[in-house]
Amino acid sequence: MTAISSQAPTAAQGEPLVVLDHVEKWYGDLHVLQDINLSIKRGEVVVVIGPSGSGKSTLCRTINRLETIGSGTITLDGQALPQEGKALAGLRAEVGMVFQSFNLFAHKTILENVMLGPVKVRKSSKADAEKRATELLDRVGLAKHAPKYPSQLSGGQQQRVAIARALAMEPKVMLFDEPTSALDPEMIKEVLDVMVDLAKQGMTMVVVTHEMGFARTAADRVVFMADGQIVEEGTPEEFFTHAKSERARDFLGHILKH
Amino acid sequence: MDFLTNGHNAYLESFFYTLMLFLVSGVLSLVLGTILVACRVGPVAVLRVAGGWYVTIVRSTPLVVVFALFQFAAPMLGIRFGWVQIHIGTVDFTSFFAVAVVALTLYTSTFVCEALRSGINSVPLGQAEAARAIGLTFGGTMSQVILPQAFRASVPPLASVLIALIKNTSVAYIFGVGEAVAQMRIMTNNYASERVPIFLTFAAGYIVIVFVVSFFANHLEKHWRTA
Secondary structure, X not given: OOOOOOOOOOOOOOOEEEEEEEEEEEEOOEEEEEEEXXXXXXXXXXXXXXXXXXOHHHHHHHOOOOOOOOEXXXXXXXXXXXXXXXXXXXXXXXXXXEOOOOOOOOOOOHHHHHHHHHHHOOOOOHHHHHHHXXXXXXXOOOHHHOXXXXXXXXXXXXXXXXXXXXXXXXOOEEEEEOOOOOOOHHHHHHHHHHHHHHHHOOOEEEEEOOOHHHHHHHOOEEEEEEOOEEEEEEOHHHHHHOOOOHHHHHHHHHHOOO | OHHHHHHHHHHHHHHHHHHHHHHHHHHHHHHHHHHHHHHHHOOOHHHHHHHHHHHHHHHHOOHHHHHHHHHHHHHHHOOOOOOOOEEEOOEEEOHHHHHHHHHHHHHHHHHHHHHHHHHHHHOOHHHHHHHHHOOOOHHHHHHHHHHXXXXXXXXXXXXXXXXXXXXXXXXXXXXXXXXXXXXXXXXXXXXXHHHHHHHHHHHXXXXXXXXXXXXXXXXXXXXXHOO
């Protein structure tokens, strides 16, 4: 952390980009995040796994402050997350987010979905935004669907559009909150392929997922959460073959059996 | 049917007046209702509370009382509309018209607010989260993502609110506005033997206006169903 000064807003490769320091969160009596310390380096792909209710989605959502935290600090590129208002909106523009339920804007076409952020937040010209949006849609293989509405697309297609929409903001980091959990099995691959490509191109990614295949191929680090705590973390190789904690071995035993 | 052959201009003029009352207060109610709903669902606690109280109080007050307030009480507080002097053909729009517009707008905007709020509640939370996630502010989230969808979901209840407004314009008759019902009263006095056709003819006038509004509402609903 000390390596980043406020004069250098962009972290160099390998330096921490997102840092969670002693983060705590309560929902009433439920301690959903317990002393979370996590540092994500620029260009790193971190996969967060764990049983449902372990707090992994909540963790992901705190990074762009869709969830507030009780105590602790979260910094992005050396800057603490703003509380609210314009500064917070500005921060969110730097953090791409992909949701489990896609959340494409239902009243806008695919192209308009991807263009909205650049035009309204970045103040790009319509022509530039459209050119860039078309490139991104092409990259996720959906350029020919540009004039359609979200409801006319399959789940997998919608999720790829959602990824393009997030990329259009040229974010520093991409958050994926269970991006394939709402998809039919045959659509999961098309979304994961896009994500693997993104990882290869050096995007910093935090991925909450149950896709162990993705974790093995694309992750630099696997973080295992249970009951609001980070139980252990390590490379995919270490984690999947020699999990240290009983809790993680138990979890892996359950999901890898099939 | 002497009342029509001798007085069809009076009939049409009176409905022109009703229509103007409806259009002007309708547009203003939609604007004010949108502002109110932004207050009610917005992030500023003071505005949320103020918006809630405004809706509760104004919506609970009979329209006649709101009219009376602006016709008889407001001038005592220095709120006057004597400066309104607009003449279209032989129809005059003066302070009576202005008072009616103000009363109808303040009253109807509360119903518009609640119709829109039901629409906003029907927009999934994920839409707002996605809007915030790409960096839109509260204003941007509302204007670009939530309200356009809320308007769509609000079309049926909004149509009901506007239809009620059309008929509520008749309250203005009590306060000296020469709209359709005022004209109907004049005609029932002048052509006492033709009361039944007079009532039916004036009812028909309202039905035609309501029909046009319903037609547009249905059209909008169908048009937006695909998106």
